Amino acid sequence: MKIAYARTSTVEQVAGLEAQERDLRALNVDKLFTERISSKAIHRPQLEAAIDYLREGDVLIVTKLDRLARSVEDFVKINRRVMDKGASIQVLALNLDTSTASGKLTMNMFVAIAEFERDLMLERQREGIATAKSEGKFKGRVPTAARQIDKIKELKAAGKSVPEIMAETGVSRASVFRLLKEAAANG
Numbered sequence: 001m002k003i004a005y006a007r008t009s010t011v012e013q014v015a016g017l018e019a020q021e022r023d024l025r026a027l028n029v030d031k032l033f034t035e036r037i038s039s040k041a042i043h044r045p046q047l048e049a050a051i052d053y054l055r056e057g058d059v060l061i062v063t064k065l066d067r068l069a070r071s072v073e074d075f076v077k078i079n080r081r082v083m084d085k086g087a088s089i090q091v092l093a094l095n096l097d098t099s100t101a102s103g104k105l106t107m108n109m110f111v112a113i114a115e116f117e118r119d120l121m122l123e124r125q126r127e128g129i130a131t132a133k134s135e136g137k138f139k140g141r142v143p144t145a146a147r148q149i150d151k152i153k154e155l156k157a158a159g160k161s162v163p164e165i166m167a168e169t170g171v172s173r174a175s176v177f178r179l180l181k182e183a184a185a186n187g
Contacts, residue, residue, distance in 0.1 A: 003087075004029040004061045005050045005068065009038045020063045023092060029061060040070060051078070056086030064093045065107075065114060075111040145175035152179055 006020035024032055031053060035046035054060060060082055062068045069075035082089055088099035094110055097103045132138030148169045155165045165176050
């Protein structure tokens, strides 16, 4: 059987998930598991369900390698579980299949290269942030609650209670008190 797995990191990536589903359905897969969850999540319920569903001779198909695994270690664990079931992994974008010796070798090389590229990207990002900070150009993101300080002050001035301010702004109780205290201290 052909078992497919599609994943996007956020709920905003609807088009990306739809594209994966379209490509996988075009293969006439027998079962499709999808989820919107970060690959950093410790538990990916639909990936677990897909692996549990596998039987001997089945193929777990994904469109891209990064939809399945986030690192070499993660891929090795997933691949071991799939192999223990007598199944294999196929990655469409790379035209790779772990059912062959050369496919296994190539897949492991691609996983290592992808992890290396991600590490390099993060390193460049850290260097860029450090440079921007040293030049006074990087301040980091403004905390979400702090973006609403004007609205919070306005509501408080209008006589609203803290629970009412919380309900209207979505800001936590502690943040409302902290922001009001900071605003009072700053005049």
